[in-house]
Amino acid sequence: MIPYPRSIRARSVLVASALSLIALVIVGVTSSLAIRYRLQDDAFNHVEKIASRWSAATRAGTIPKVLPTSGEIQLIQLVDTRGRVLAATRAGWERPALTSLRPAPDDRVQRRATKCHLLVAIRTTTAPDAPVVLAQRPEPTLLRGHILEYVLAGAVLALLALVSWTAWRTVGRTLRPVEAIRARLAEITVSDLSLRMPEPPGDDEMARLVRTANQTLDRLDEAVAQQRRFASTTSHELRNPIAGLRAQLEEALLNPDEVDPHESIRSALAVTDRLDAIVGDLLVLARLQAGAQAPRELVDLGLLAREEAPKASRVPVRVRAEPNVWVCGCHIRLARVLGNLVNNAVRHADGAVDVHVTASGADAVLTVTDDGAGIAPADRERIFERFTRLEDGLRRDAGGSGLGLAISRDIAESLGGTLKVEDSPRGARFVLRLPRLDSRPAEPAGHLGAVAQGTVRSGV
Structure with missing residues (x-):
């Protein structure tokens, strides 16, 4: 059993050659029958023309008694009803009736x-005793x-070889970049994604x-670089509270005589709370980056x-x-965004925080504005x-994780919206825009009431 070739090039050439062979065999057989019929018919017509004369x-x-020959027609006879030769060419007199x-x-x-000759017999008249003219010539050489x-078989083989060679060259030229791509991909590693x-x-x-693959590598390179930056920053942010906690415990x-144990425990708990907040926010970010979708529900933003x-x-x-x-x-994710924005505004406000919910065209807009120093x-x-x-945030609240706004923007984008800081006469103005439903969908009152009251919940 012949093994099936593993190479795409060999398989393509094999399929092309097989299909070409089938087509060429059909054409060859058809051509053979047509050529044979045409040559034989032309030869018969020529013999019939001479015999009719x-x-x-x-x-x-x-x-006359001795008939002249005509080209390849060397045997012409006129025979009677008994098979006797009445007139013939010289070669015809030397043999009995041809048939x-x-x-x-x-x-x-x-x-x-016959096997080697073509014979035409013409009855001279319709009378019962009418003689018959017999004319015979050798079969055409090609037949x-x-x-x-x-x-024809030689022509088929030559054409098949030409098709196979052309397919081999064409497929090879088409697949030539694949080998370069394979070699380059073999050089690309996680530690070096700069190659293209x-x-x-x-x-x-x-x-x-190739262009799509390079674009994918660009995105992968950026994602890996982002993950490295994130891991480096996370390690740094976690190292500081852990180092502080370790120093306090040591x-x-x-x-033991100089340190108040209750104060040490309270300080350690505060550091633990900050670590817990950081780890919780990191888990939320990880789920958002992984594309984890929370069940959707109707939410009245106001x-x-x-x-x-x-x-x-x-x-x-x-x-x-x-x-x-x-x-x-x-609902839970939107509540988290609102909580992050309001807490951030409260932390930086001097006198008050304003929360405004309105409909603007196709968007539902939530703005949180404080009257603090603002953001450059x-x-x-x-x-x-x-x-x-x-620096102002560190001064006002040194225990934050620095992840609240990043989480809020990721949640907004996962819902098809945006979260930006816009100009404000005083303080900072955060604007959340989400796709708005044109109207409240007609659903059973019990379900809508549950949604409106926020009784249907799903966690981040």
């Missing part, structure tokens, strides 16, 4: 092909033996594949703002919300980076 001469009584075939009166011309079949595959010229499928063990805004804080939180500003999202334009994007905390 002597048949007319017989009816006119002008036929005993005697055409019928209603079908005066008969053709017969003798199997010469025609051998010629060579792009072939043109805009065919292979060129588009000091308590080394100097009702959410009134429910989730803190009732008591360092500064008052004023909520103004239009009714029936509906969005489709996760250069820092408005940087604050959404992980573990980024401005």
